[in-house]
Amino acid sequence: MKSAIPSLNLPAAPEAGGISEVTPAEGLRAVLDNLDALVYVSDLETHDLLYMNAYGRKIWGSIDGRKCWEVLQDSASPCDFCTNHLLIDAEGTPSPPHIWEFQNRLDQRWYQCRDQAIPWIDGRLVRLEIATDITERKEMELALKEAHEKARAAALEDDLTGLRNRRAFFELGNQLLKQSRRSGSPLAIIMFDLDYFKKINDNHGHEAGDEVLRHIGQLLESNVREADIAARIGGEEFAILLADAHAVQASELAERLLELMQKTPVRYRDVRIRPTASFGISALHPEEPDLKNLLARADNAMYQSKALGRGRVRIKP
Ligand SMILES: Nc1nc2c(ncn2[C@@H]2O[C@H](COP(=O)(O)OP(=O)(O)OP(=O)(O)O)[C@@H](O)[C@H]2O)c(=O)[nH]1
Numbered sequence: 583m584k585s586a587i588p589s590l591n592l593p594a595a596p597e598a599g600g601i602s603e604v605t606p607a608e609g610l611r612a613v614l615d616n617l618d619a620l621v622y623v624s625d626l627e628t629h630d631l632l633y634m635n636a637y638g639r640k641i642w643g644s645i646d647g648r649k650c651w652e653v654l655q656d657s658a659s660p661c662d663f664c665t666n667h668l669l670i671d672a673e674g675t676p677s678p679p680h681i682w683e684f685q686n687r688l689d690q691r692w693y694q695c696r697d698q699a700i701p702w703i704d705g706r707l708v709r710l711e712i713a714t715d716i717t718e719r720k721e722m723e724l725a726l727k728e729a730h731e732k733a734r735a736a737a738l739e740d741d742l743t744g745l746r747n748r749r750a751f752f753e754l755g756n757q758l759l760k761q762s763r764r765s766g767s768p769l770a771i772i773m774f775d776l777d778y779f780k781k782i783n784d785n786h787g788h789e790a791g792d793e794v795l796r797h798i799g800q801l802l803e804s805n806v807r808e809a810d811i812a813a814r815i816g817g818e819e820f821a822i823l824l825a826d827a828h829a830v831q832a833s834e835l836a837e838r839l840l841e842l843m844q845k846t847p848v849r850y851r852d853v854r855i856r857p858t859a860s861f862g863i864s865a866l867h868p869e870e871p872d873l874k875n876l877l878a879r880a881d882n883a884m885y886q887s888k889a890l891g892r893g894r895v896r897i898k899p
Pocket of ligand 1: 742775776777778779780781783787788789790791792795816817818888892
């Protein structure tokens with residue numbers, strides 16, 4: 583006895599009497615309805631759903647007289663991410679399959695979709711989508727990406743103050759410097775070192791010193807703009823890169839920080855500590871090779887502040 587559809591390897595149907603013969607359509611339906619993937623066909627223009635296999639109907643329900651965006655997305659209009667326009671070229675001939683990944687709004691699962699324009703049984707071109715659930719892989723990828731971003735953020739942050747660390751200062755600072763050179767906008771730097779910090783540690787303990795450093799971190803966080811880069815670049819050394827600013831603006835900010843250090847003492851147990859710092863300011867030269875150079879000038883100015891008695895601001899143009 584021969585099978586009715588040998589290419590589908592279906593069981594042979596009896597030729598006469600008994601059970602009716604298996605048609606090619608039934609055979610294809612058996613294959614499509616047992617696939618572990620969504621398969622659907624919709625009209626490229628009207629978005630009417632013409633076919634959806636059992637996998638899809640089980641998740642998204644019946645397709646009768648409904649559009650793909652109603653069934654698959656519960657939307658009131660075509661999806662803004664619809665790929666129909668990518669499936670045929672300007673002459674109206676089918677383009678190569680378009681493969682993409684997205685998260686379905688209704689079941690919140692991730693799918694890899696393979697979209698293609700194919701000739702339908704009545705001759706018109708229609709959209710065929712085959713979508714495979716890739717949620718587990720996607721979740722693993724997203725978790726890995728998140729862990730990677732967290733690790734990177736931690737590697738660029740100073741644990742004690744929450745400011746950028748030295749590495750981040752140079753990494754981000756050099757980017758900002760290049761950007762400023764390209765756009766021709768000014769860039770200024772403030773560098774400061776706390777005065778007689780060793781005495782704070784010696785007199786009140788290391789924990790009190792840490793509290794002072796944290797306090798300085800908060801002062802910087804609340805006084806620099808989003809575009810600026812504030813960092814702790816050494817034990818009691820800080821630097822701020824000020825985007826789109828000249829030395830005079832940097833100097834004004836430094837004076838304000840010095841004043842705030844005096845006005846808002848650090849409370850540690852029963853003592854109030856009023857730290858001061860020596861500030862050095864500089865600004866980007868048109869031919870500045872890198873951030874190291876700019877920082878070296880600010881460092882030089884900072885040492886002048888120390889030499890002149892500390893608790894002051896010096897500019898080295
Ligand atoms: N509490 C605390 N102290 C630190 C930290 N990092 C560095 N220090 C201390 O900072 C002090 C720096 O001392 P010095 O380099 O002599 O400088 P200074 O006492 O501030 O004196 P001048 O800079 O000359 O005004 C040292 O005692 C370091 O141990 C830190 O993370 N926490």
